[in-house]
Amino acid sequence: MAALYEGYTLCGFAPLQNTSNIAIQGVELYGDVDHVLVTDSLRSATVYKVSDQKPLGSWTVKQGQTITGPVVFNTQNQEYVVVTDDKVVRTWKGDDVNIDKAFKATVSADVFRLLSTPGFEPVVVFRHGAVRFLNSLLAAPQQPIEKVLSEEEVIRWTNIINADQQLVVLFTTEQRGEHCLYVQKFNPNTLVKHVFENEPEFSTPLSFSATCRGSNIHLISLYSNGSVYESVLPLRTSSTGAEGAQKLPRSVCLSLPVGEGQVTSAAAVVLDEAHVAVVGFPHPSAGANKDYLCIWNIHFQTLQASKEMPGGLFTQLWCYGGKLYVPHGKTLSVIPFECRKSSLAAAMGRLKQSRQSESQSCALVSSWTTQPHGDITKTQETRISTKQVNAPNVKGTSSALTVDQLTERIKTGTLEAVQVVVGEFICRASQTDLQLAAGRIALELVSRSQTDGNFYPNSAFLQLLKTQYLCHSVCPGMLLLALEKKDFDLCQIAFQLFPDIPEAITCAYLKAILSTPDSEIDSVNLDVDSVMFMKVLTQTGCPSEEKGYQQNGFYPSTPEDSGSQTPSKPQRDPLHLDMKCPVGLHKSTLLNDVVQTPYSDILLLPHLKDLTVPHVILFLQYLQFLYLRYSHEAGIQIQALRSPSMAQIVEWVCLLLDAHFTVLVMAPEAKSLVSDLHNFVRSQVKLYAELDKIEGSLQMLKKDKQSEDSGVYSIKVIELF
Incomplete structure (x- = not known):
């Protein structure tokens, strides 16, 4: 999961008048991730301390001169380097006030870009493809510069990568619609040319981003048709470039929505191996x-986080140290972000179940459409198929509809007709087309449902969920609409399948469940497997009591019972309570889904405070019931595909107590509940303390074990307690 946090303005700027997609020339690191060099579009460069939003120094070239590339910082000699008027290289120290009086050298060819990375000497990339280290160039500024590229070949993008303490320069070129990638290495000095495959429908690459992971360079290329490709280039290769251009291997890793207009400029930057940030x-x-x-x-092709940028975006984006630098309007904003490593298995249940049936390791999945829990998917498909409307076939709907035609029918058709055409479109469309169209169809259905109170296509929503191509971020209004309609059946499926449900929606769903009477929820058609799990769990009579088990700190029998020949009926454990579920069967099933929903503690706590005291007490009583029932039946395996784990139950108890502790302490009706939880936790602490003693004794036993070659026979008595 990924999150975008509240941003702040670093500085303002005046964008060029003759271009619409370039705001500033560049944002470069200055020593560490908390300091950056911002080069404006014409004549000045400024150092900022990002955390304080303070300018530490600024330099401007005199009137008539132009900065033709971003200023970089040479960490080896603590100097700034810039190219003015394409051929003049200038260097200066931080205490130099006038940049025009600093050292300067005129080179023999036009410079395209200065590249720098911390710990290494800056590199100069010339307009015709030649590459030089800065020091060797300044030692002989008028040295001849070879032409690597043809006359009509133009560099579009360049970057430098620290690949295992080896510098690698990448740059892409364009010539008559053909795009190439050049990889320049220095040890040994090699230049390899790769040719991009031609994209159909006149689509062109708009942006590139490269990172080094392990022994490979990963290049992400963003095209105007919304396709995002990944190319993997090995660092260690025997190629010298003499055999000519090579085909660039690539694979589609993401398809972005294009919308109605033509996308002519956009930017993408890789955040980690699973996430990419996009503007445009x-x-x-x-x-x-x-x-x-x-x-x-x-990996899952889902939108994880988004933030509206007022004033209009430019197609520029930089990423340093967990912060995104985004120019928009007339300001450069800093947006902190966080990307958490996740898998679909973790997103579906958040925490791994401890039962043996679910302890098997789940294989990594490569896309959102691949699900590791095949049984869950099959169960959901069975449920959804039984809910589909068997409406008669409408004349004219059997022909293949485009997405635009389908959306027009959704706007004007009757409820029954809309559900039929949506079902037929889902059955006939290819997987690729359906993956792109599912979100748009869901949005159109939600839009009409919000304006027409008599229109609510439950069956169509369920069929779209069946495709596995929906998530909350693609259609955020669907869950809100379902909560408004109290469609708990749809909500349950969405909460089991969606990995990106916001904490506010989770709390709204929890509040709706707790405030709805049991009699109303009992009529809802829910997941049979989840209902059966709760039915078994709420059966009267605890097997552990009948067999006289002593588990998890519970002692159901009295000492006097051990002396009698006929065992007497075990006395009631004071911690046992009545073990009766405080809510109905179907309501408890829905609450289980809430307990298993992924969340962030920091984001969830403020929304939990909106729950009323009766709702908090009721939910705590149910969690206590689960806790006690799990503890008493630790030796019994209750088979279920989805059931909350003990750790998830404890986490929710802690969250509720953190959010409402002051209120619960003051509420008389909560006194006994808080006291019971306290007694139970105290008994568990005592149990685990005894288990720690046993663990220590077993470790000592292992250390004292005699070696096999010893011929001495001995008996040791180890007293555990």
Whole structure:
């Protein structure tokens, strides 16, 4: 999961008048991640301390001169380096006030870009593809510079990578619609040319981003048709470049929504191996004329986080130290972000179950469409198929509809007709088309349902969920609509399948469940497996009591019973309570889904405070019931595909107590509940203390074990207690 946090303005700028997609020339690191060098579009460069939003120094070239590339910082000699008027290289120290009086050298060819990375000497990339280290160039500024590229070949993008303490320079070129990638290495000095495959429908690459992971360079390329490709280039290769251009291997890792207009400029930057930040492409759920910064998961192809950027976005984006630098309007904003390593298995249940049936390791999945829990998917498909409307076939709907035609029918068709055409479109569309269209169809259905109170296509929503191509970020209004309609069946499926449900929606769903009477929820058609799990768990009579088990700190029998020949009936454990579920069967099933929903503690706590005291007490009583029942039946395996774990139950108890502790202490009706939880926790602490003693004794036993070659026979008596 990924999150975008509240941003702040680092500085303002005046964008160039003759371009619409370039705000500033560059944002470069200055020593560490908390200091950056910002080069404006014409004549000045400024050092900022990011955490304080303070300028530490600024330099401007005189009138008539132009900075033709971002200023970089040479960490080896603590100097700034800039190129002015394409050929003049200038260097200066931080205490130099006038940049024009600093050292300067005129080179013999036009410079395209200065590249720098901390710990290494800066590199100069010339406009015709030649590459030089800065010191060797300044030692002989008028040295001849070879032409690597042809006359019509133009560099579009360049970057430098520290790959296992070896510098690698990458740059892409364009010539008559053909795009190439050049890889320049220095030890040994080799230059390898790769040719991009031609994209159909006149699509062109708009942005590139490269990172080094392990022994490979991963290049991400963003195209105007929304396709995001990944190319993996090995660092160690025997190629010298003499055999000519090579085909660049690539694979599609993400398909972005294009919207109605043609995308002509956009930017993407890799955040980690699973996430990429994008500007320039429309938000799949936002209206027209709105610009968003989005973080997408390229493994599951889902939108993880988004933030509206007012004033209009430029197609520029930088990432340093967990912060995104985004120019928009007339300001450069810093947006902190967080990317958590996740898998679909973790997103579906958040915590791994401790039962043997679910302890098997789940294989990594490569996309959102691949599910490790095949049984869960099959169960959901069975449920959804039984809910589909068997409406008669409508004449004319059997022909293949485009997405645009389908959305028009959704706007004007009757409820029954809309559900039929949506079902037929899902059955006939290819997996690729359906993956792109599912979100748009869901948005159109939600939009009409919000304006027409008599229109609520439950069956169509369920069929779209069956495709596995929906998530909350693609259609955020669907869950809110389902909560408004109290469609707990749809909500349960969504909470079991969606990995990106916001904490506010989770708390709203929890509040709806707790405030709805049991009699109303009992009529809802829920997941049979989850209901059967709760039915078994709430059966009267505890097997552990009948067999006289002593588990998890519970002692159901009295000492006097051990002396009698006929065992007497075990006395009631004071911690046992009545073991009766405080809510109905179906309500408890829905609460289990809430307990298993992924969340962030920091984001969830403020929304939990909105729950009323009766709702908090009721939910705590149910969690206590689960806790006690799990403890008493530790030796019994209750088979279920989805059931809350002990750790998840404890986490929710802690969250509720943290959010409402002051109120619960003051509420008389909560006194006994808090006291019971305290007594139970105290008994568990005593149990685990005894288990620690046993563990220590077993470790000592292992250390005292005699070696096999010893011929001495001995008996040791170890007293555990």
